[in-house]
Amino acid sequence: MAERVVFRSVWLPWLLVAPQLIITAVFFLWPATEAILQSTELPDPFGLSTQFVGWDNFDYLFGDRYYRASFLTTAIFSLSVTALSMSMALLLAVLADSVVRGSGVYRTLLIWPYAVAPAIAGVMWLFMFQPSIGLFPYWLKVLGYEWNHVLNPGEAMSLVVIASAWKQVSYNFLFFLAGMQAIPRSLLEAAAIDGASPWHRFRTIVLPLLSPTTFFLLVINVVYAFFETFGVIHTITAGGPGQSTMIMVYKVYADGFVGQDLGSSAAQSVVLMLIVGVLTVVQFRFIERRVHY
């Protein structure tokens, strides 16, 4: 048995993990506790005192038609972003995998969008699709289509979905490509000799063998769409027009920091926290038994 290395000092191990512990405490534990506390309180209009109200914030929240609508909006948004970014990434990964020459260049270029901050990405897409100065609305107009996502809820949703998916394609692409390159070449050659067409090989060999990657990405993408798309929404639509792109995480901000309803905002945070918790559990349970063959 290997000899275990033991720290002689009691303090050194603590010192070494301290940065991570501090970050977790300051940026997660403290705000989370605050959110849970605030979700049971109601501040007075001037924010000078608070009053314990128990479940009232939650009761009010689930009775709110706009909040229930936000659930649906979030579901549509997340599924669309996940489906679009994963299918695009898979397509690009298949293409990049078949490239022999200069594959490094393609890979680098395809990874770039991941380095762009969500807000910057949002602004970039906003410029391209801005109804009065954007290039795309101009071209669409030439084709006879009047684009105005500021007024049209469907177009607004499409735009934030595209912008959010675009940012996530890189990440998915990387995992899909790595997954595909891990499939032994000889398997595909054996299948080719067995008479399988390229499409048949993809369907019966590549896709099943990619399934652990696909499921992992599914969870990651849903979590991404739930939480990390705030910047895109904020810069492009700010939840509008109306409530059409008001996903839950944006509503936390809009109700709390714009609407100054801190109790409701905190209650929404707690609900979100529970959702991410459930998603994480699903993810970990799957990864634990990812024995698929």
Added chain:
Amino acid sequence: MAAVSLHDVRKRYGKTDVIHGIDLDVSDGELIVIVGPSGCGKSTLLRMVAGLEVVTDGEIRIGDRVVNRVEPKDRDIAMVFQTYALYPHMSVFDNMAYGLKIAKLSKDEIQRRVDEAARLLELSGLLSRKPAALSGGQRQRVAMGRAIVRQPSVFLFDEPLSNLDALLRVQMRLEIKQLQRRLGITSLYVTHDQVEAMTLADRLVVMNAGVAEQIDSPMAVYAKPATRFVAGFIGSPGMNFIEGELHAGRLLLANGDVIVPREAPVHSGEVTAGVRPENLAFVEPQAADFSLQVVSVESLGAETLVHGVVAGRSMASQEGSDVIAGVAGRSLAVRAAGTLDVTEGDTVGLQVAPGGWHWFDNTSGRRIPEA
């Protein structure tokens, strides 16, 4: 069933030639083993026959068809890969049935063929298992089964036994040979293991650096290696080589020493003389051609390998014997049957068996015909 013929087949990657024109005619039902060191192009050659590599130049025929531009699936071949290439997410049955399903055979026919192959390979009880739940030998059989069920004209084997342990390898080697005999399917078998090559082949193709150095039956390759490379590659331990200048039946070595062999070809120039370890016999000092100072003895029970250095001037120098005069320090391997009463440091007498010398031209590397 089909004959396979290769005519001046070449392969080039960019500017690098890896296969320099191979001609080979495989008759129907023959088992050809392509053997050579790693990187000699033997797998590339097989993959060209399979259609997994593009043929740069030349012509490959399977049956009456030129298949250079035919897709792998249309070549009527089956291939067994070194890594077996079993589909990990499918059961043994599905692995074997994969190609048959694509060929749109009826369910009954698929069932019948897979059952038959499974019985042949003793896999009947394992059909519902996934490859991960099989041992190395069983996986190897599944790979064979997948090839058999397709009833191809040609079998291609790419080092199918190199991932097995030594004992299993010997067993599977026998099984493959018997199976090939029973099915009578033309086979090309690539390996780097010369024992496998010798035991399996109807004919051997010995490859080196993209060239087929010799194509002949295993015994012919062993008895009359066509080039110095083949002589050194086939046989274990390898042939002993002595380089020098042959002149009037005398071999002059670089250090001035001289060997006067009993039989030498009529040839002059830079040559390599070779003698197999098993063609050297231990004899009484009086009858010895030269003597060997033993450096190490490897007793394997059935045979004994003795490594040593030639110890100076020969003891006997009578007319008509191999005389190795003052070839001191040159190391040789000797192989003798059974156990031997020799230990390190002994000096023993050695005699070269009649016909034991092989001669190769140093410039071409080719065999010099006997006188």
